[in-house]
Amino acid sequence: MKIGVLALQGDFAEHIVMLRRLKVEPVEVRLPGHLKGLDGLIIPGGESTTIGKLAVAYDLMEPLRLFGQRHAIWGTCAGAIFLSKDVSRDQPLLGLMDIKVERNAFGRQLDSFEADLDIPELKQATGTANPYHAIFIRAPIIESVSGEARVLSSVADGRIVAAQQGHFLATSFHPELTDDTRFHEYFLSLAD
Amino acid sequence: MEQQTGTFAVKKGLAQMLKGGVIMDVVNVEHAKIAEEAGACAVMALERVPADIRADGGVARMSDPDMILKIMDAVTIPVMAKCRIGHFVEAQILEAIGIDYIDESEVLTPADESNHILKHNFKVPFVCGCRNLGEALRRVGEGAAMIRTKGEAGTGDVVEAVRHARTVLGDIRRLTTMADEELMSYAKEIGAPYELIKETKELGRMPVVNFAAGGVATPADAALMMQLGVDGVFVGSGIFKSGDPARRAAAIVKAVTHFQDASILAEVSKNLGEPMVGRNISQMPESEKIAGRGW
Numbered sequence: 001m002k003i004g005v006l007a008l009q010g011d012f013a014e015h016i017v018m019l020r021r022l023k024v025e026p027v028e029v030r031l032p033g034h035l036k037g038l039d040g041l042i043i044p045g046g047e048s049t050t051i052g053k054l055a056v057a058y059d060l061m062e063p064l065r066l067f068g069q070r071h072a073i074w075g076t077c078a079g080a081i082f083l084s085k086d087v088s089r090d091q092p093l094l095g096l097m098d099i100k101v102e103r104n105a106f107g108r109q110l111d112s113f114e115a116d117l118d119i120p121e122l123k124q125a126t127g128t129a130n131p132y133h134a135i136f137i138r139a140p141i142i143e144s145v146s147g148e149a150r151v152l153s154s155v156a157d158g159r160i161v162a163a164q165q166g167h168f169l170a171t172s173f174h175p176e177l178t179d180d181t182r183f184h185e186y187f188l189s190l191a192d
Numbered sequence: 193m194e195q196q197t198g199t200f201a202v203k204k205g206l207a208q209m210l211k212g213g214v215i216m217d218v219v220n221v222e223h224a225k226i227a228e229e230a231g232a233c234a235v236m237a238l239e240r241v242p243a244d245i246r247a248d249g250g251v252a253r254m255s256d257p258d259m260i261l262k263i264m265d266a267v268t269i270p271v272m273a274k275c276r277i278g279h280f281v282e283a284q285i286l287e288a289i290g291i292d293y294i295d296e297s298e299v300l301t302p303a304d305e306s307n308h309i310l311k312h313n314f315k316v317p318f319v320c321g322c323r324n325l326g327e328a329l330r331r332v333g334e335g336a337a338m339i340r341t342k343g344e345a346g347t348g349d350v351v352e353a354v355r356h357a358r359t360v361l362g363d364i365r366r367l368t369t370m371a372d373e374e375l376m377s378y379a380k381e382i383g384a385p386y387e388l389i390k391e392t393k394e395l396g397r398m399p400v401v402n403f404a405a406g407g408v409a410t411p412a413d414a415a416l417m418m419q420l421g422v423d424g425v426f427v428g429s430g431i432f433k434s435g436d437p438a439r440r441a442a443a444i445v446k447a448v449t450h451f452q453d454a455s456i457l458a459e460v461s462k463n464l465g466e467p468m469v470g471r472n473i474s475q476m477p478e479s480e481k482i483a484g485r486g487w
Contacts (some may be wrong), residue, residue: 045212109317
């Protein structure tokens with residue numbers, strides 16, 4: 001299986017390390033031609049404004065939307081914002097997922113945090129019982145889901161931090177910053 | 193479910209989000225907006241860019257918190273600010289206003305000529321400068337969650353940035369070929385913590401994110417640093433001391449993403465107007481160089 005990682009800006013190298021650990025061939029995607037032959041795509045964490053501007057500048061918006069019609073895409077943090085339909089401000093979005101996102105919803109860097117999450121789908125898909133330890137960096141929340149999108153996980157106060165819509169996945173947190181490969185395995189099952 | 197803030201993973205994590213990006217020095221809200229619009233992944237808020245600090249002389253200190261707060265309000269990307277080497281109270285003040293990252297920087301006048309800040313004492317993450325692996329790992333040992341090679345700030349001459357990046361990355365390459373029993377004596381030789389030497393060898397890279405800084409003035413300079421193997425680039429005076437800052441800033445952002453694609457680099461290098469005038473480092477007296485600050 002070949003999985004692309006959008007490599008415009010952000011922690012794409014961390015996703016590539018995870019994919020290699022799972023014996024998947026990673027491909028860095030910077031231009032539309034790089035999407036050819038891929039089975040799925042990860043949009044990494046980073047700055048969503050930077051990633052959006054570079055995607056527009058290099059004509060990636062439509063090719064990415066077309067790619068999403070047939071293939072799995074997972075966005076972590078900035079990637080989740082980029083996948084969303086609405087972020088309450090003017091910046092380039094793919095609009096592939098029926099989710100509304102609020103940027104930096106927990107606050108600034110001093111409010112960045114780690115927490116254990118209970119994600120039933122993940123436990124079921126990977127046959128494991130332990131909670132998922134998640135790292136949130138100036139993280140967005142998923143304010144609301146609509147249409148086909150459904151909630152995968154929330155933090156203790158009920159704010160949504162992971163959602164799925166068919167073969168699209170959005171997480172506010174960064175599985176690529178941990179040693180836990182379960183989320184990547186879950187995504188690969190969607191891409192298969 | 194308990195939430196833990198200020199952990200090392202979280203501090204290092206923000207730097208990981210900045211990778212493949214450009215962090216730009218800005219001195220006011222207008223510059224900050226230009227930088228964000230150009231695609232900067234973060235901005236460094238300071239009262240004077242290094243080229244002006246050099247020209248003005250005198251003592252260079254932390255910037256006015258009010259000026260920093262205005263920039264934090266004006267943009268959605270992370271905002272960094274500088275404190276003097278060893279000046280932990282300036283750092284406490286920057287943490288109190290909620291800054292996203294502190295640069296304990298040789299560009300400002302050092303406040304302590306023997307010790308750096310014990311950065312583990314803070315919840316806010318720090319980035320520090322280095323010229324070689326020993327200096328980098330001493331800073332990580334003190335708690336820095338991100339490293340940048342120093343270069344020679346405010347000159348527009350990339351030669352020192354290249355020297356420092358080559359030294360650090362070359363030190364790491366040599367370390368990866370050493371036998372495990374040689375590591376303690378190497379730790380002694382370069383004055384770095386043994387555990388971090390071991391970790392660096394195992395990882396085959398710096399244990400935290402490593403940017404280049406100090407003298408980057410063109411898209412080609414930025415791509416050069418990326419091809420040498422750094423994770424991203426700081427641009428200080430190079431943007432707002434040039435003829436067309438918005439255009440140059442956007443071009444440098446593109447050059448860092450497409451650092452291996454010479455045809456894109458050629459495209460973004462066109463018609464950028466005047467670069468910053470710059471100062472040739474080989475003609476600069478030793479007393480004017482600032483990269484030597486840091487211990």
